Amino acid sequence: MRYSYFPVILLCLTTTIQAQTADTLSGTADEIVVTATRTERKLSNVAVPVSIISQKKILQSGSLRLNDILQEQPGIFLTNGFGTGVQLQGLNPDYTLILIDGEPLVGRTAGILDINRITVGNIKKIEIVKGPSSSLYGSEALAGVINIITNKPNNNTLNLSARYGSFNTTDINVGGSFNKKKFSYQGFANAYFTDGFSIRPSSVERAIAPIQRNTTQHNFGYKFSPKTSLSVNFRYNDEKIKNIIAVTNNGVVTTSEGNEHNKDMNATLQLAYKFSNTLKNTFRLYATKFESLQQLATSNGTPYTDYFKQQFGRIENQTDYVITKQLELNAGIGYAIETANSTRYDNSNNQKDNRIGFAFVQSEWKPTSSFTLIAGARYDNNDLYAASFSPKIALRLKASDKLVFKASIGKGFKAPDFRQLYLNFTNAAAGGYSVLGTVEAQKIITQLDQIGQITSVENDYYRLGELQPEYSTGINIGANYTINEQLDLNVNAFKNIINNLIDSRLVAYKTGGAQIFSYLNVKNAYTEGIETALTYKATKTLTLMGGYQLLLSADKDDLNNINNQKVYTRDANGYSRLMRKNEYIGLPNRSKHMANLNIQYEKNKAFINLRLNYRSKWAVNDKDGNGLYNSNDEFANGYVQVNTAAGKNLNNKMDIQVGCNNLFNYEDVNNLPNLPGRIFYTKLTYSFFQ
Template sequence: MLLRIGGVSLGLLFSVNLWSQQSDTLSGTGNEIVVTATKTERKISSVAVPVTIISQQRILQAGSLRLNDILQEQTGLFLTAAFGSGVQMQGLNPDYTLILIDGEPLIGRTGGVLDLKRITVGNIKQIEIVKGPSSSLYGSEAMAGVINIITDKPKSNALKFSLRYGSFNTADLSLNGSIRKNNFTYQGFGNFYKTDGFSIRPNSSERAIAPIERFTQQHNFSYRFNNKTVLSINLRLNNESIKNIISVNNNGTIIQSEGLEKNKDLNTTVQLSHRLNEKITNNTRIYATEFSAEQQLLTSNGTPYTDFFKQRFARAENQTDFTLNKKLSLTTGAGYIIETANSTRYDKSSNTKTNRIGYAFIQSEWKPTDAFTIVAGARYDHNELFAAAFSPKLAFQYKFNPKFSLKASIGRGFKAPDFRQLYLNFTNTAAGSYSVFGTVEAQKIIAELNRIGQISSLESDYYRLSELKPEFATGINIGLSYNPITPLSITANIFSNTIENLIDSRLVAYKTGGAQIFSYLNVKHAFTKGIETDIKYALSKKWSLAGGYQFLLTGDKDEINRINNGQVFTRDANGFSSKLKRSEYVGLANRSKHMANFRVQFEQQNYFANLRLIYRSKWAVSDKDGNGLFNTNDAFADGFIQVNMATGKNFNKGIRVQAGCDNILNYTDVLNLPNLPGRTFYFTLAYTFLNTKTKQ
């Protein structure tokens, strides 16, 4: 995130033997540098909050293409399948994990989900995952945690390409290049991805994954004025075009509709980094990003339908890091954000919705002894459209000895109401003409409909409509790490998140004719808690094992209160109503109580092979007994194991080949996992034309 001024060596990225030296968090020495946890460069071993680093080597060896591919193999992360591929962290919905590229937030969420398939892994140096509320540094959305993608910026003259081809005509081509001349550095990256898509539903022309073409390019220029000042400019552009064939079976007659969806992501950053002296570093960053999505649907016998959404986000931020002495350092910053959105799903697409946010944060890190670190920080966000948010955080780490350390943190995270929850003005004429109005619109529109006699009844929730408040979470993480012997490392983390003011859509009124009107309210009080653990063991220089497990409990406090008060019912074997017992309650939908992963890896010189298992226990999918919450009588998706494998070899002269097979067991679930194809294969060829290390 911060420019690495004469700091960390990035040279090993282009070492010829890419497989051998790098390591991920668990096998690491603790010397890997992580920036996301504190917004400053720190050794991972000295960070007081739960952090995972996924290395470039790990991404390559898993044969990943898009960000979701590699994240699904991480302990405690589950990839959801609605509105693209979102990540569920510590049991919280994808809405509550902030996704950053080089420290800058990505925007453009649909239904709260940021589709991780928009992000190629072709130029990632490492992925940093910070769990637990991090709003004290990052503001909105960093409620469950933060995923920061650090892109590869080699400081050498290099040129390499990689080509992968696999099942469903899925092709992925990446080109990386960098030039270093005197004080000027340029890095360029291009990635082209296409797939024919697939459907596992028999006899269906609709595809769970539609044919997609994506083109991502990223350019980074940096100029070093002197040893103290560096300017860098970063551009990223991602274009997606998706073809959808939608068929509606109408009494035996199939009506085909052709849809075309175009998504565009543009990110630009200008950063000036200046080191005033040994103790003070200042960073000024201007970031502007735009996400636009356009959907066109042409029915063979109908009128064309267009759906359009555009979001813009611009931010100026200044951050100063003070290293006061060996024991005390301080980070302060302030920024201003302007965010706008236009959509055909708002009152008028020409009406731009705007929110402005001013914020400031401060964080201090104090090391009273070598073994003890305390980090305290807070951030204040002032919003134009809704209530302000104050997010404090306190974390500490204590190293009992070189083998054993303990970390604990407590923090507050928030997520601001999004434009959809404020301004949506959408009526679904294809499905019963129900309407969903954002809270700003709802009272206005319903009052007007009521005046002209189009409302048949106002529900009790209508009278509870008010200014939306941000959703808040308080997260506690207590973790330990234990390295009894060099080849064995064990980490465990207990977490607890209490979420208040959760925004949920509620029925607020009925139109005459029975159509329902929904809006958004701060109504729910949810919790997630559990434990996650990772164990890594190197059997020998060639063989290593790694395993991870997460146990998760979730629930809604109001639902539990209603159950305890005997107000919730289910049905017995005769179909008669019975009172729901607390033990029958399963908590939030789409959560597995048990998730695990296991990896066996073999490495010898330039050759590697691995086998990776991902397990997920059953999860609730729909409310079969109609009581409005999830209990053992409802519909569940079966638990399953996915097994992936990959093998590869580096040849001299910069040639690398790799082949893999994902989902070897060919597990499919048409109803609940439409995005999981059966067994797939791929082959990768990569070639490094040029790699000249330059002198600093």
């Protein structure tokens, strides 16, 4: 049953694996951030909450995939199911935009973009902007934006690294760059394999299936003149997942075996022209495609095929104009085409498409060095649903050399996705219920009704119509207090008010009782909380970094029902009683408390770290059946995961690293099937030139 690996062909070279920037773990104040304003800004001057994960931090954590490193960040909760998704400020993974080098990744399943798709092998840094950013980025940027910035051509480098660990998990990276006069090239290849694992005893199925992933990326640069530069970037990611799915029904096991093959490609062309020191124009062309094919052979003889393809193309122009020393203006305009095909729509040959035209403008006013005001807005118009206008305003006030305040308020939106419009899915295995996108629902139900296949329609059927985008208003207020050279404290309070949330609702019954669901803009919710980050440089060699997030959330319908005394729960005898308001815990699958601590010791080109991550309990199931989550429901236990790694640079060319994740072997078979017990790994890196 062992998964046979495909021969690894490493076609190209990449980026240097070594940290190229001399950053320290905490002293990132003068790092450049691009995601917050779509222009280069010093981190210390940015008016919205931003955190940066440096290459050094990624390397020293022994991360392989993007989820490995994000899991260790304060305020980020990773969700399981349809891959690994990112929950930021308590918002579902659907509401965080994920960019690679400023361009969006596509290919979400049930709203979740599986961040396992992304290798960290060529990541130079990760910028995380929290709070609505639709004023710059459009759809999906409600909770925030995660921008993965990959290595760019540098001096001539060539690096090799290989890591091997538990479950035969093997990760090989080759990266290098090359510069000659006006031309530069950066190449990267990553091959990743794992046997997968299951912590459920005697299970045929694996929580993590055997996977083979290959990523290659090429970046070409050409400087026509000091004023004109061209950059072309290609990325290709291919993953083959071996599926063994076992379904047990009354002791009869039906197994399905097969493969899932996911491919995603990205290509970017960027042409930048500097008219002068104050006026710059950047033109970008971007195309991306995600394709997923799952083919299973079932032991009962029925083959299963699931195919999904999404394509996205965009043309965009941005102009940055420094009008005076106090005032800067950035403006952009663009047009995008998005298409999707799926076996879960009416016909996989029938391509669905949407066209989006957009424009944005942002101005930054800096009357004094201690005060910055940024105001911006974006307008997105498109074929399929209502247009969105997303304004944002942010300000930064430097009260003293030690104390900086930041406040921002903005609107975010998420456009309905193709699934919510076009899904046409009937689950024959589970009673024949159907889920239909809103474009399909009325048409199909009318057709079924004409042939006598509909028993009744629900009130929600009459509410079906054109789906509206989901909206949020996000407020962030924070402060950064540099107590002394050793101690730095960051606090941010946030509130996200989300309206018009799309949820599935029962709209009709088929003859025989099977249900038909479709999508409606029905829910309103909010999340709020406080994030803090503390850095303490105890000595020259010892650094402590801690983070904590308090998160509260609620569904507004739930609150109304509670206030109207319509919500009951059960006592120890199973008898109903009115639920108390303080028993309500808000949205499920969220921890109220999350904390992390990173202890790092570094001396003589060697390091050792200990990284603790804590999540308090989170609701997983509405056990009492009252339709909302309360303290009588089922929770996953809170837990601490401890990871550790140590490394040494041997002769400026070779790095050796060993690590252990989940040191105390924490397992939760039911709620954390993706968390293996204790795992070990070792890694070797070699740099040919420096």
